[in-house]
Amino acid sequence: MTIVQERSATDARTLISAGLRATLVANMRENFPKLTKERAERGVGQMLAFVAASACTAEPLSPSPLVDDFWHAFLLHTKAYQDFCERTFGTFVHHQPGFLDKEKHGGGKALRARTVDAIGAAGFLVDLEFWPELETADCSQCHANCHNSPVNA
Template identity: 35%
Template structure:
């Protein structure tokens, strides 16, 4: 699959300003000591991650623990998330997993590279090791291991005759 040609140059343009503010507020709700600017960065990376998963559905991708917080915010806004999937041509399902000892830099590197193929620059500070909370600590408690890398499912075609 190729990258959708209709992607805006700024990933924030995939949602309205009000929707972006609501997503950022959802991140802040779970992380009350976080700065608003950081919550916005995390939501941006969550959007980039979903774009990459939708554009390259056969590549196993995974978010960093920090970026997962932004993705969780998207998922909680179910209608917005459904509409985003429709615009991108794929609904990206979430397969949570938690193994605090797991860290796979190859999956994160592949994910960052795939985001780049979509025309977006990943925020390197938000794609680090799950225990590197020097920049920011988040409430998300997922650490996606190889068996739960994200591969979007095609839309259900419905019953066949």
């Protein structure tokens, strides 16, 4: 008889200190005044889960536009971001913007689906509110004032 024990998913917000989390939340709320503190907290978690999943796979992953904005907020704290990457993953996780070949990697929607799967596979909670493209058109990171654009957050 084999016993399978399911692990509960980890909230990626636990990967950084409460102080750094508060700083990132404050930065995002300053840039996007309509963003609630609760949603900003959750966004930090999804960004951290994305970065962690990216560190665990050789496959290209892609953040949603809103998750990318949270990542940019963290990247601006270069020392804290570098220390986080080295302490947590043993390597620096680079931000490499650009468009991947659609034929080889799928479009934006396929990349986001792979990203969400990778976050779950890495053991982190997925908050689908931060990945709305999975239910809508095949989007890219254009910030064209769509419903999920940070402009409307």
